[in-house]
Amino acid sequence: MSAIIDQAAIKSSADEDGFVEPAERKIPKFVLTLISVFVALVLWEIAGRRVNPIFASYPSAIAVAFWELARTGALWSATYDSLRPFVLGYGIAILIGAPLGLLLGRYAVFEALFGIYVTAGFAMPLVALVPLLTLWLGLGFAVKVTIIFLMSVFPICINTWLGVRAVPKSLIEVGRALVAPNSVILRRIVFPATLPYIVAGMKLAIGRAVVAMIIAEFFTAISGLGAIIINSANNFDTATMFVPIVVLVVLAIGLTSFIGFVERKLAPWQAEIAGRNEA
Amino acid sequence: MGEVTLTNVSKRFNIRIDGQVQKVNALSHVAFSVADGELVALIGPSGCGKTTALRIIMGLETPTTGQVSVDGVAINGCGYDRGIVFQHAELLPWLTAYENVAFALEMKGVRGAVLKDTAMRYLDLVGLTKSVNRRPYQLSGGMQQRVGIARALAIDPKVLLMDEPFGALDAQTREQMQGELLEIQARTKKTVIFVTHDLDEAVLLADRVVVMRDGRVSEILNVDLPRPRTDIEAIRGMAAYADLRFRLWKSLHAPSVSTQKLESVN
Numbered sequence: 302m303s304a305i306i307d308q309a310a311i312k313s314s315a316d317e318d319g320f321v322e323p324a325e326r327k328i329p330k331f332v333l334t335l336i337s338v339f340v341a342l343v344l345w346e347i348a349g350r351r352v353n354p355i356f357a358s359y360p361s362a363i364a365v366a367f368w369e370l371a372r373t374g375a376l377w378s379a380t381y382d383s384l385r386p387f388v389l390g391y392g393i394a395i396l397i398g399a400p401l402g403l404l405l406g407r408y409a410v411f412e413a414l415f416g417i418y419v420t421a422g423f424a425m426p427l428v429a430l431v432p433l434l435t436l437w438l439g440l441g442f443a444v445k446v447t448i449i450f451l452m453s454v455f456p457i458c459i460n461t462w463l464g465v466r467a468v469p470k471s472l473i474e475v476g477r478a479l480v481a482p483n484s485v486i487l488r489r490i491v492f493p494a495t496l497p498y499i500v501a502g503m504k505l506a507i508g509r510a511v512v513a514m515i516i517a518e519f520f521t522a523i524s525g526l527g528a529i530i531i532n533s534a535n536n537f538d539t540a541t542m543f544v545p546i547v548v549l550v551v552l553a554i555g556l557t558s559f560i561g562f563v564e565r566k567l568a569p570w571q572a573e574i575a576g577r578n579e580a
Numbered sequence: 581m582g583e584v585t586l587t588n589v590s591k592r593f594n595i596r597i598d599g600q601v602q603k604v605n606a607l608s609h610v611a612f613s614v615a616d617g618e619l620v621a622l623i624g625p626s627g628c629g630k631t632t633a634l635r636i637i638m639g640l641e642t643p644t645t646g647q648v649s650v651d652g653v654a655i656n657g658c659g660y661d662r663g664i665v666f667q668h669a670e671l672l673p674w675l676t677a678y679e680n681v682a683f684a685l686e687m688k689g690v691r692g693a694v695l696k697d698t699a700m701r702y703l704d705l706v707g708l709t710k711s712v713n714r715r716p717y718q719l720s721g722g723m724q725q726r727v728g729i730a731r732a733l734a735i736d737p738k739v740l741l742m743d744e745p746f747g748a749l750d751a752q753t754r755e756q757m758q759g760e761l762l763e764i765q766a767r768t769k770k771t772v773i774f775v776t777h778d779l780d781e782a783v784l785l786a787d788r789v790v791v792m793r794d795g796r797v798s799e800i801l802n803v804d805l806p807r808p809r810t811d812i813e814a815i816r817g818m819a820a821y822a823d824l825r826f827r828l829w830k831s832l833h834a835p836s837v838s839t840q841k842l843e844s845v846n
Contacts, residue, residue: 471670474640478664479687479735480657489683493674570673573717 355537362540363547370529370544380548383514383525386442390449391510397450398457398506399499405458406465406495407487419462423455427513431520440522445514448521452513453506460505464498465491497571500564504557511553581651582661582738582771584637585613589646591632591795606632607643607795614739614788619765619772621782624792625832630775631743633792637773638664638741650739660688663732665742669724671716677727678703678712684731702730705764722753729761733768740765742774746781755812758784762810779832783824784815791831799831 342360349359370376405412405419431448438444468491476486518527526545533541565572591607607629614620622630635641637648639658647654650661671680681699690698703712706726716724725745732740745761746754758781765772776782782789783803791799803824809815 471666471668472672474666475670475672476687477640478638478658479684480659481687485687490672493672496674568674570715570717573715574673 355539358540358543363543366538366540367544367547370541375529376544376548379525379529379545383518383527384552386445386449386517387510387514390446390513391453391506393446394450394454394457394506394510395503398454398502399461402458402461402499402502403465403487403492403495405462406468407483407491412462416462419455419458422451423459427451428516431516435521444521445517448517449510449513452516453510456505456509457499457502460502461495461499464495464502467498468494493568496568497564500560500568503560507553507556507560511549515549582616583614583651584739584771584773585649585652586611586633586637587646587649589633589636589643589648591629591636591641592644605795607636610646610792610795610797612790612797612800614771614773616738616771617769618788619774619786621786621789622773622775622792623777623779623782623789623828623832624798626777628792629795630792634664634741634743634773634775637739638662640664660735661738663735663737663740665725665728665732665740665745667744667747669716669721669728671724671727671731673716676713676715677708677719677723677730680716680727681731681734684734688735698734699730702734703727705733705767706730706760720753722749722757725749725757726760729764733764733770737770739771739773742772744775744777747776747778754781759810759812761785762808766808766810779825779828780816783821783828784809784812789828791828798834801828801831 346359346361349357349362354362367376401419405416427448430451434444434447438447472490472494473486476490481489514525515527515530518525519531523531526549529545530542533539533544589607589610590605593604593606594601595604596602610629610633612620622633624630632641636643637655639648639655639662642657649655650659655662671677672683675683678699681702682695685695685698700709700712703709706729708723708726708730711719711723716727719727725748729745732742746757749757761772762785772785774785783805786803789801789803790797791801801824805815805818805820805824815821
């Protein structure tokens with residue numbers, strides 16, 4: 302009797318070709334991530350409570366401090382002040398870095414003339430230039446945008462540059478065989494083939510842009526989330542100091558996943574090539 | 581029309597091996613011509629220069645000396661009078677099958693409804709109407725190569741150049757594609773020059789087989805089998821087929837000039 306019922310159950314789940322989709326038993330990846338984060342927070346809480354609150358803090362104390370800053374609205378205005386130069390500086394870095402990288406990778410003469418500055422700019426300790434930049438641009442919005450731009454443009458540019466160099470010659474020849482002009486080959490073949498590298502550069506640049514933003518807020522007009530960090534550190538209020546740090550980390554993770562999401566929409570073929578599309 | 585003539589074509593590459601620049605003569609004084617509507621196979625061991633010859637005819641490489649002309653006009657780089665099918669299809673991975681063919685037409689300046697109709701017509705010709713919206717990685721190797729052929733034919737070239745087009749396919753798919761190529765050629769009357777290392781493929785498809793050794797043309801064989809040859813089974817059963825295949829095999833296995841030299845030194 303039970304055998305008949307089982308047969309019926311199988312039949313009902315089979316599709317028109319007679320295939321039965323195997324039941325999904327794997328734990329979704331985001332659940333694994335959540336478990337990992339939860340365990341880390343618990344361990345931090347246990348360890349943090351054993352230490353003098355001036356030297357370290359722990360999640361529950363940070364949550365209380367977060368609530369305090371959020372209630373007064375100080376956190377939101379600081380976040381807004383920080384994000385304005387961040388978005389502009391990072392945005393300009395993408396708009397300049399990616400096309401520059403395409404040209405460097407595609408034209409040997411351009412690369413010979415200007416490649417060395419990009420390599421040098423990437424390796425240069427830009428923090429050391431901050432005092433000079435404040436002399437030129439003052440302490441306000443412009444200098445913050447500039448610092449964020451300078452820190453994030455080079456990873457985007459270099460990644461794009463390397464990406465262009467990795468485009469198979471055979472794909473370029475498809476364009477050449479069709480008598481496509483260089484500009485068309487660059488736009489219609491090299492650019493799409495390089496897109497995954499550009500996106501990887503954009504992800505790398507997020508981290509540098511966040512660091513640049515805090516440096517700018519420490520060393521120019523003290524403002525935004527950086528100001529909360531400095532002021533609470535000076536008051537030995539370690540829990541409050543951690544609030545902007547946590548906010549920044551969460552924002553950076555969110556932005557990275559957003560870029561990954563856009564990449565999957567714009568460049569779905571990349572996941573197919575790598576075999577990551579098993580949905 | 582689609583007459584191709586190679587006159588005294590030589591190609592020398594400079595390659596760097598362990599820091600030393602070595603001159604390699606990929607082609608030496610190659611000369612042959614292909615009549616309009618003719619199917620010619622370039623065959624020879626790997627490294628004999630057959631692919632280099634094809635790339636020079638396409639205009640992807642420039643010859644060190646000599647010239648290639650199509651219908652009496654010397655070529656200068658790539659042109660729409662020639663279309664090439666690469667060994668590994670080389671479809672643009674971000675475009676669908678349809679878009680890959682449309683891309684070729686767009687490069688030629690075709691737009692609008694004409695572009696759409698022409699692309700669909702050639703995809704239909706290679707038997708791919710159902711999968712036009714799939715991207716290359718969602719297509720099998722044989723289907724990818726079909727798109728590659730449709731892309732090359734869509735620009736309506738006088739000469740179709742193919743670089744081991746079926747070499748990467750499994751035996752069954754290869755035979756099927758060979759039959760389809762014969763049908764397409766019978767319908768479109770294009771001049772076809774293809775590179776192969778497969779004796780059967782050369783005899784089955786070609787009117788003439790150009791045998792190449794060490795960058796030179798060592799022999800040109802006429803394949804006087806009747807056409808149409810779309811009935812592959814009947815052709816393979818012919819005594820003349822076996823005879824031609826054997827003659828070609830002997831031609832490829834005759835001791836080459838360079839091996840003779842080596843043997844005399846030893």
